[in-house]
Amino acid sequence: MAHLTNAQVAQFEAQGYLVVEDVFDPAQDLDPVVEEYTSVLDQLAQELYDRGEISSTYDDLPFGKRLTQIYAESGKVHAQYFDFSLPQKNIQADTPMWVGPAVFQVLRNGKLLDAVESLIGPEIYSNPTQHVRLKPPEHLCPINEETGNVQLGATPWHQDTGVVTPEADKTEMLTVWFSLWDATIENGCLEIIPQSHSEGLLQHCHARGGMSRGFGLHIPDELLRAEDCVPLPMKRGTVLFFHRLNCHCSLPNNSDNIRWSFDLRYNPTGQPTGRGAFPGFVARSRANPASELHDPEEWANLWYEARSQLSQIENPTYNRWKADDPPCA
Numbered sequence: 001m002a003h004l005t006n007a008q009v010a011q012f013e014a015q016g017y018l019v020v021e022d023v024f025d026p027a028q029d030l031d032p033v034v035e036e037y038t039s040v041l042d043q044l045a046q047e048l049y050d051r052g053e054i055s056s057t058y059d060d061l062p063f064g065k066r067l068t069q070i071y072a073e074s075g076k077v078h079a080q081y082f083d084f085s086l087p088q089k090n091i092q093a094d095t096p097m098w099v100g101p102a103v104f105q106v107l108r109n110g111k112l113l114d115a116v117e118s119l120i121g122p123e124i125y126s127n128p129t130q131h132v133r134l135k136p137p138e139h140l141c142p143i144n145e146e147t148g149n150v151q152l153g154a155t156p157w158h159q160d161t162g163v164v165t166p167e168a169d170k171t172e173m174l175t176v177w178f179s180l181w182d183a184t185i186e187n188g189c190l191e192i193i194p195q196s197h198s199e200g201l202l203q204h205c206h207a208r209g210g211m212s213r214g215f216g217l218h219i220p221d222e223l224l225r226a227e228d229c230v231p232l233p234m235k236r237g238t239v240l241f242f243h244r245l246n247c248h249c250s251l252p253n254n255s256d257n258i259r260w261s262f263d264l265r266y267n268p269t270g271q272p273t274g275r276g277a278f279p280g281f282v283a284r285s286r287a288n289p290a291s292e293l294h295d296p297e298e299w300a301n302l303w304y305e306a307r308s309q310l311s312q313i314e315n316p317t318y319n320r321w322k323a324d325d326p327p328c329a
């Protein structure tokens with residue numbers, strides 16, 4: 001059991017975040033995910049090789065170097081190929097994604113859910129706002145020709161409520177972040193601003209020049225207490241929990257290997273997820289255990305069905321921010 005202590009819960013409430021060591025046993029809980037992703041990378045390598053986009057499948061390289069080499073040679077970050085969610089727009093019937101059984105087992109990990117239960121109660125819904133992030137070293141990462149920035153770099157300052165629809169503003173959405181390998185200052189761990197969760201939802205702006213972190217939707221520096229920010233290097237097995245209004249970003253990956261993390265979200269069952277067109281599921285229910293989803297195939301099918309439906313309609317928008325909102329213009 002990994003229920004949190006009262007002191008840990010109090011710290012989460014006061015600071016808006018909580019780092020808990022050894023939630024996962026890395027060999028037991030995380031290695032199956034690493035193994036599963038190795039076969040996903042095999043599949044990507046074979047597809048790109050068959051299409052003539054890379055000159056070798058690079059099976060002799062270790063995972064991180066192989067991924068980096070394949071992205072560099074194909075000139076593209078194939079992030080969606082690995083992700084266990086859909087993109088926010090332009091979903092096609094064949095948009096790639098990975099919703100494999102090892103990923104599902106982590107979403108349902110009992111020790112993780114015990115800690116989540118301590119923070120949001122025993123009726124736990126797996127919110128579909130979730131990602132795997134495999135970030136190549138920035139110096140080897142393909143460039144986006146339109147913006148001149150790396151295709152996948154540091155994550156700009158934001159609050160997670162800022163990236164879902166307003167119907168979820170009151171949802172007690174909890175973010176759960178952990179790395180599959182150690183996250184360090186050099187390879188781009190997260191940074192957070194303590195207590196920022198008690199200061200309300202801040203204005204977010206679309207990408208523009210001169211941002212202090214990354215490129216994309218962000219809170220402008222002048223609205224942040226950035227001088228108070230705390231970097232959070234984390235060993236594999238450690239989990240970071242944070243409040244939906246916590247201001248956070250990531251550092252750039254200045255190392256020679258990938259930075260690999262999962263970010264998941266949970267909310268009390270019945271509250272809007274903020275991504276209503278994507279499928280969530282009941283991860284734990286003390287009141288109605290029969291409502292829990294245990295079958296990885298059923299979970300994968302929910303995503304395949306959502307993809308098929310969303311490929312036939314104009315995709316909803318999850319973004320409330322306009323380019324000319326002050327102080328963005």
Ligand SMILES: O=C(O)CCC(=O)C(=O)O
Pocket residue numbers: 133154155160175176177248249250261263264
């Ligand atoms: O891992 C990252 O770079 C960003 C993660 C994030 O924004 C989140 O977990 O909400």
Ligand SMILES: [Fe+2]
Pocket residue numbers: 158159160248
């Ligand atoms: Fe975030």
